[in-house]
Amino acid sequence: xxxxxxxxxSLSASLGxxxxxxxxxxxxxxxxxxxxxxKPGKSPQLLIYYANSLNDGVPSRxxxxxxxxxxxxxxxxxxxxxxxxxxxxxxxxSPFTFGSGTKLEIK
Amino acid sequence: xxxxxxxxxxxxxxxxxVKISCKASGYTFTSYDISWIKQRPGQALxxxxxxxxGSGGTGYNEKFKGKATLTVxxxxxxxxxxxxxxxxxxxxxxxxxxxxxxAALDYWGQGVMVTVSS
Numbered sequence: 543x544x545x546x547x548x549x550x551x552s553l554s555a556s557l558g559x560x561x562x563x564x565x566x567x568x569x570x571x572x573x574x575x576x577x578x579x580x581k582p583g584k585s586p587q588l589l590i591y592y593a594n595s596l597n598d599g600v601p602s603r604x605x606x607x608x609x610x611x612x613x614x615x616x617x618x619x620x621x622x623x624x625x626x627x628x629x630x631x632x633x634x635x636s637p638f639t640f641g642s643g644t645k646l647e648i649k
Numbered sequence: 650x651x652x653x654x655x656x657x658x659x660x661x662x663x664x665x666x667v668k669i670s671c672k673a674s675g676y677t678f679t680s681y682d683i684s685w686i687k688q689r690p691g692q693a694l695x696x697x698x699x700x701x702x703g704s705g706g707t708g709y710n711e712k713f714k715g716k717a718t719l720t721v722x723x724x725x726x727x728x729x730x731x732x733x734x735x736x737x738x739x740x741x742x743x744x745x746x747x748x749x750x751x752a753a754l755d756y757w758g759q760g761v762m763v764t765v766s767s
Contacts, residue, residue, distance in 0.1 A: 576753035578694075585744055585760055586694065591753035629694055633752050637710035638684075640694040 548641030565630035671745030679703035
């Protein structure tokens, strides 16, 4: 199985700041990487697919980048509604494994 | 609009089985695979497997073979997941989800909480 190592596990930042979350795959996943946002008590929602493509309706302050085994999610101008847990997932090879999640809080 | 409506919460005993459902609407049911994902309280997500509603073909995470069985009923546009030989480690929220427009899970059900307790 492809292992997805996500960091940091938690993150606290101020409103308006820029934050970055990273995901490292155990092998090349050829940009088949998605990012999800999960708010408390809710289902995950897709933010980014194919490493850097923004899903419909997702604010442009979210962006994804990376290739090979290293990927990142950047959130510019942090808003209060961004408080969530963020997960990465590789869609390259079954089983389609997820990262362990990053809990984002506001300072 | 595309919707996945899951069944209600389940409270079950160790050693028993449970079958949860995911009713699809707003699209042609046989068009897209349905995946199932497990999330234990405060834990990460685990992909259990997926089913092709048209053919009934399935793919499972090896970890869940023998634990989860995926089926569909095309007449009601509903996907099912049966979990067997339940233990407290099966206590989790289970989601159904689909990749409709892109190679990522862009539609999710609301989740079903399954609690295994004596």
